[in-house]
Amino acid sequence: MLLKKSLILLTLFFIFSCSAKVEITKPIQVNVASGLKKIPGKYAAYIQTGGWQLETESTSFACSAWTFEADINQPYYNAMKKILSEIFEDITFTENILSKNEISDFGYLAQISILQTSAKANFDFHGTGANFIFFLNSIVSAQNNKGLVFQKNVSAEGLGQEVRNWTCNAQEGARMAVQNSIEQLVDLSSMYLYEGIKKDE
Numbered sequence: 001m002l003l004k005k006s007l008i009l010l011t012l013f014f015i016f017s018c019s020a021k022v023e024i025t026k027p028i029q030v031n032v033a034s035g036l037k038k039i040p041g042k043y044a045a046y047i048q049t050g051g052w053q054l055e056t057e058s059t060s061f062a063c064s065a066w067t068f069e070a071d072i073n074q075p076y077y078n079a080m081k082k083i084l085s086e087i088f089e090d091i092t093f094t095e096n097i098l099s100k101n102e103i104s105d106f107g108y109l110a111q112i113s114i115l116q117t118s119a120k121a122n123f124d125f126h127g128t129g130a131n132f133i134f135f136l137n138s139i140v141s142a143q144n145n146k147g148l149v150f151q152k153n154v155s156a157e158g159l160g161q162e163v164r165n166w167t168c169n170a171q172e173g174a175r176m177a178v179q180n181s182i183e184q185l186v187d188l189s190s191m192y193l194y195e196g197i198k199k200d201e
Helices: 002-015 073-087 100-105 171-200
Strands: 018-021 039-047 053-058 066-071 088-093 110-125 129-144 147-163
Touching (some): 018 171, 039 171, 066 171, 073 088, 073 171, 100 129, 147 171
Parallel strands (some): 018 066, 039 088, 039 110, 053 110
Antiparallel strands (some): 110 129, 129 147
16 A cells, blocks of 8 residues: 555656756866967957757656756857857957958958857656756858858757656756757867868968
């Protein structure tokens, strides 16, 4: 009888909906290759933000009514801004995409644009732990006073795991997935950007 009641309570626990906010309290780590020379010259950069307020979608029955909410816009913006500052000697961050005439008038060699596109997050609970995966996609490009210099689609998949015995509350796993996805996206974006700019010199 006690076992039956426990199973009923456990089932109700999994079925009732609940949401948890994922707070990113530590700065996202960004890495620049050792010995990498900064790109000389005067550049502008526009980093789009505001579009990545994500909720996890459960891929399993257990905890299927749970959601984990993560607003990753600010940590993503901060990480991207930091790495751009580390690979360019002189870069100014703008609040919008400049026209070709504005790029020329302000004396920029080019403007870097990093645009948010699709993003989603999945959550899987398997009884002894939780798995999270965050998918982020963006477009990295550079434009000078003559037009588009280069453009690249960038994708990242950040994984996070947390051991939780029969509880759906696993924010740490979600936080880990957020950090990994942003780190990966920022690193890839900076690599493609560096190669694209240097190739055009």
